[in-house]
Amino acid sequence: MAELAQTLNPAVAAPEVAPAVAALTSRPTLSAGRMLRRFASRAWLLVALLIVWEVIARLSPTVFFPPFTVVIGQFASDWFTPDPTTFFLSENFYNAVPISLWRLARGWGLAVILGVSIGFLLGRSPVVRLLYSPIIRFWMSVPNAALLPIAIQFFGVSEAVTIFLICFGSMWLIAINTADGVSGVDQDWLRTARSLHLPRRTLYTRVILPAASPHILAGLRISVGFALILMIVAELYATTAGLGHDVALYQQTFRYKQMWSAFVLIALLGIGINVAFDLVETRLLRWQRRAGLASL
Amino acid sequence: MNTTTIRGIGLGILGTASVVAVWALIVELGLVSSASLPSPFSVAASLPVLLTDPNFYRSLADTLGAWLAAMVIASVSAIVLGMIIGTVKFLSAPAMVAVNALRSIPSSALIPIAILIFGLGSAMKIAVAVYAVFAIVLINTIYGVAGREPMRVDAARSMRWTWWQQYLHLTLPSATPSIVTGIRLASGISLVVVISTELLGARSGIGITIVQYQQALRVEMAYAAITMVGIVGVILYSVLAAVERATIDRIRLG
Numbered sequence: 001m002a003e004l005a006q007t008l009n010p011a012v013a014a015p016e017v018a019p020a021v022a023a024l025t026s027r028p029t030l031s032a033g034r035m036l037r038r039f040a041s042r043a044w045l046l047v048a049l050l051i052v053w054e055v056i057a058r059l060s061p062t063v064f065f066p067p068f069t070v071v072i073g074q075f076a077s078d079w080f081t082p083d084p085t086t087f088f089l090s091e092n093f094y095n096a097v098p099i100s101l102w103r104l105a106r107g108w109g110l111a112v113i114l115g116v117s118i119g120f121l122l123g124r125s126p127v128v129r130l131l132y133s134p135i136i137r138f139w140m141s142v143p144n145a146a147l148l149p150i151a152i153q154f155f156g157v158s159e160a161v162t163i164f165l166i167c168f169g170s171m172w173l174i175a176i177n178t179a180d181g182v183s184g185v186d187q188d189w190l191r192t193a194r195s196l197h198l199p200r201r202t203l204y205t206r207v208i209l210p211a212a213s214p215h216i217l218a219g220l221r222i223s224v225g226f227a228l229i230l231m232i233v234a235e236l237y238a239t240t241a242g243l244g245h246d247v248a249l250y251q252q253t254f255r256y257k258q259m260w261s262a263f264v265l266i267a268l269l270g271i272g273i274n275v276a277f278d279l280v281e282t283r284l285l286r287w288q289r290r291a292g293l294a295s296l
Numbered sequence: 297m298n299t300t301t302i303r304g305i306g307l308g309i310l311g312t313a314s315v316v317a318v319w320a321l322i323v324e325l326g327l328v329s330s331a332s333l334p335s336p337f338s339v340a341a342s343l344p345v346l347l348t349d350p351n352f353y354r355s356l357a358d359t360l361g362a363w364l365a366a367m368v369i370a371s372v373s374a375i376v377l378g379m380i381i382g383t384v385k386f387l388s389a390p391a392m393v394a395v396n397a398l399r400s401i402p403s404s405a406l407i408p409i410a411i412l413i414f415g416l417g418s419a420m421k422i423a424v425a426v427y428a429v430f431a432i433v434l435i436n437t438i439y440g441v442a443g444r445e446p447m448r449v450d451a452a453r454s455m456r457w458t459w460w461q462q463y464l465h466l467t468l469p470s471a472t473p474s475i476v477t478g479i480r481l482a483s484g485i486s487l488v489v490v491i492s493t494e495l496l497g498a499r500s501g502i503g504i505t506i507v508q509y510q511q512a513l514r515v516e517m518a519y520a521a522i523t524m525v526g527i528v529g530v531i532l533y534s535v536l537a538a539v540e541r542a543t544i545d546r547i548r549l550g
Binding site: 041138139141154169222226251263266267 | 303304307308309310311312314315328331332333387389390391393394396397399400401402403404405406407408409411412413428481484485487488489490491492495496502503506507509510511515518519521522525526527529530532533
């Protein structure tokens, strides 16, 4: 069983990714000057890379690859307005971003509910796990983008295509990670719970769920990145609105600066989702002792 | 083979059969139109047709070739760079900031940009997949290097190992399990990315074949092709997982 758990676990390395930001965010208060110096000592490489982009783009004659400063100017004029009644965000922004994020929320939310439930079933019953792990592994290995043409056949060009792809693409990762976490709960804890005659509900909410949460969160973290990739693919392929659709439209109508500015917005959304995830994860897992890698 | 393995395999077959049975039942009862979901029997019947079609192998080879090229290019450069970043103190923290920012950007958003820069050929597919793989392997390499045992580092220093001896006999072996895990994680994502590029504009590949079958209303062939791609995915995953276990065991023993 342990061996099976190991081969099925796609996320062994993932929990270690969090401490990097944990180390950044959970520091006690620093003075403004030290914070600035800290920021400079960490961000200089990123800034240097952006400068390299600027220089290369200025030197090369192609219109496909505008300099960073031009993209940022375009970004500001595309997505922001001076109008405070719309929170300084432009109509463009409201026409694309909420649609995409709402699709992501529905697809990924459904995947979390289904994935965690399936994971609990698999993790609690070894028989169920043996029965269904081959087919789940198969579904996990099918490159989900290949399902897009089929999804179009099923749902037509609609919201459901994106939601289906996001959900189907992320739920198996979540399920398998949850199953690993649930089946890996310390046997002594379970025996103690039994001898204390804990009610079933308490056993699940107070013992199994917290013990499995690092694994579950690791699965959620990988799957949210993956969900974002699939959201963009589905929107590029067949939709009538959304961020991916905007990028495709700008590309087809040769508006390359707008395309890059939409790309920057997607990048910032991705970074924002990841940072939000880090914060939630640090808060939920603060009872866990962090290993030495947190120093990175 | 002991009884537990046989029981495991038997239950696995039983579970898969039950899923196929539910699928057949859904089609038989007419819950969904057969234009969207053909019966499992017609999909199984079209598998031999697909497997004797040389065009299928050509496009599959095309996809896997791009996948492999991207995996090799991205892994090698990420491992080399990651070992340098991991061992050079003042680079580690800023590199993590840059890589974490890079990693958060969904690779599929780059496909339209890559099409402009690289055209519709294999170079475009490989470029997008390299981007998807590079950050994952790089992060895992940096973590692997950071997890070196301090005692061994000290021992290497007191034996006055040269820098390349240290990289070859200390840093690389210590980081290997973490690197292999990263490569396994990245392999699935890069296959998705390669197929996405094919759906969105590459000239050849298995993604194109699936779309062609769907548009020609031969849905059962599309399902058969997806099944084959899934089987290839399972094989790739199993091989990489086996390599991962083997390296981890070897490193622990050695």
